Amino acid sequence: MRVVSKFGGSVLRDVEGYRKAAQIVKELLNDTENEVVVVVSAMKGITDSLLRVSENPHRGWREYLRALQRRHERVLDQLNADEKWKESLRELFDNLNKVLWALEILKESTPRTKDYILSFGERSSSVLMAAALESVGIDAEPVFPERLGIYVEGEPPNVTILYDMTFEKVRENLGSILSEGRIPVATGFLGINIEGVITNLGRGGSDLTATILGAALNADEVRLYTDVDGIKTANPREFKEAVTIPELSLYEAIELARLGAKRLHPKTFEPLLRRPTDVRILSLYNPHGSSTLISYKKQGPNLKAVAVMNDLALISVKGVGMVEMKGTAAKVMEACAKVGANIYAISQPISETSITIAVNKGFTDIVAKAVKNSLGLYGIDVEVDIKPDVSAVSIVGKGLEEPTYVSNVLRELPNEPVLLVTKGPSDLSLTIFTTHRAARSIASSFHKAILKEMEKYYGVAK
Structure with missing residues (x-):
């Protein structure tokens, strides 16, 4: 069974989030028949911090950057991570430092540079997740957007996925890692254009990354781990009596995503129209509890x-x-x-x-x-x-x-x-x-x- 497991920023808040995620992946791998691909979002709040820095590159960015780096380094320290992961993290922040220094001199920020800066949230998170997986005995490899190969055209958030090229590159690049017995830890939220320039897929884009990989790799299931146990019948903040929807058809899920359910990216389920793959939305904190299963079958009650x-x-x-x-x-x-x-x-x-x-x-x-x-x-x-x-x-x-x-x-x-x-x-x-x-x-x-x-x-x- 091949599973794509995506862990969102809502659960990757601190070291405990990465540890829980690593334990879940280990549990999946305990069945020797399973192959797992991991997708990560940036740590909670990091994307917003990077967005502020990218929009004001000449105002206090050094203090921001030091705080962001310390937050990531604390996670590696708490994981007792190997020096190679600390070096990878330092290299990422050194590169980000150079970009922000250049923008300070130029006193401007373009959409292209903004997307590149935002990409460091997912890049850093993939390093932390790889270290967390190694801490539980799993050989993992971070996969950045340039290697992952999700090709897009257009400007965010209205990008178009170039599916044929993407599926070919994903199968080639992630397939080689899986064949060597390692776990790819892919950056969510990010794509590249045919010139190799980084772009983002829009808010909630890590869910879309996971379903793209699921379809490309012919996965049996895509699992979206979050801080709630699935999609609810209504917004639980407004309707206390709202309950988890156990099952949704693909087209019902598409309709709800477009209406903003669970803040899903409106194109989250688009890749599954090309290759049927089940999607399960579940809680990181109670992975064996209630969840929402999304499939092609028209099942469940008439109203969802x-x-x-x-x-x-x-x-x-x-x-x-x-x-x-x-x-x-x-x-x-x-x-x-x-x-x-x-x-x-x-x-x-x-x-x-x-x-x-x-x-x-x-x-x-x-x-x-x-x-x-x-x-x-x-x-x-x-x-x-x-x-x-x-x-x-x-x-x-x-x-x-x-x-x-x-x-x-x-x-x-x-x-x-x-x-x-x-x-x-x-x-x-x-x-x-x-x-x-x-x-x-x-x-x-x-x-x-x-x-x-x-x-x-x-x-x-x-």
């Missing part, structure tokens, strides 16, 4: 989770001149794209007298002006109506693919304002746009329906 997105606004453009005017919706979307606004939803009645879009409320005024001006160029005179402070409440589950089941879910709606409803014929989610004040009430009603479905399916809400 609810998610709430705040800080939205609805913008409606109305005018009789829009009726039978071809390309009106395209013109609205083009106007939004030109000002850099993402459209979360779009709706048009069959009468064609209006179009409503949902955008981030920070773009409200600029989008309203851009849309009105764009349509005005074509002689379409419109009124613009803005509803600020809007929230979107989404419920996700395989049952929503069945049109007749949707009516059951809509019956759960409380007597609250419904500003817009979005649902495609085979979509796995249903979204209600409402006022910010009413969002909690609608989300709570949906969550009760989810727990009822779980109880019906499992006998008890897990």
Whole structure:
């Protein structure tokens, strides 16, 4: 069995996190049939520290750097690590020191240099993890992004993975390490372009790294170790009664990732569309307890989770001149794209007298002006109506693919304002746009329906 095990920054806080991770890998390797590839994020808080340094390379970076180096050195000291790991760490920080010194002289930072600086969080963490694995008798090797071979194009966070090239390089580079009986410790979060320049995959990118490696290496399972025991039915900070979802289909997981569940990278499960691999999300502190298994199978109850997105606004453009005017919706979307606004939803009645879009409320005024001006160029005179402070409440589950089941879910709606409803014929989610004040009430009603479905399916809400 081949397993890719990813350990996130939420659990790699100190030496205990690395020790627990190493013990888990050792336990997996106790079965001689198992092969393990490890992926690590930076230590907790390190990426944010490096980001601050990269954005202000001329302000107090030496003090920051000394503190970061001491924090990593303490972990190696507590592990009684071999001198080779201490030397590797010193070399990394010496290189980082040179980069920051150069930026101080130049008094500027570019996206390229920022990504290179950020990469030192994962590089250093891979050295600590390799030392931790060696402390429990496992021969491990850090693998930095230049050797790992995850190739991308575009600018973060909207990079595109060059899968064919990536899969070939990953199999070649990690395969050789595995064939020699060693454990690769790969840096998460990072990729390179075809010129070999470091780039990042976006926040949460280490999860994406793990699934890319899982697909490339034909792994049996990808395990994402974190500080919670899987994906919850709702945000546990807002819903104390939220429980772990035992099983999700791949497409349900993709939908939840795009809605921001567990802060998963929105492309976390994209590689698995190319090569089916099970993913398990579980707790580092209780690895044999509850967890969420994600697979291609459509299993589990009809409803799985609810998610709430705040800080939205609805913008409606109305005018009789829009009726039978071809390309009106395209013109609205083009106007939004030109000002850099993402459209979360779009709706048009069959009468064609209006179009409503949902955008981030920070773009409200600029989008309203851009849309009105764009349509005005074509002689379409419109009124613009803005509803600020809007929230979107989404419920996700395989049952929503069945049109007749949707009516059951809509019956759960409380007597609250419904500003817009979005649902495609085979979509796995249903979204209600409402006022910010009413969002909690609608989300709570949906969550009760989810727990009822779980109880019906499992006998008890897990």
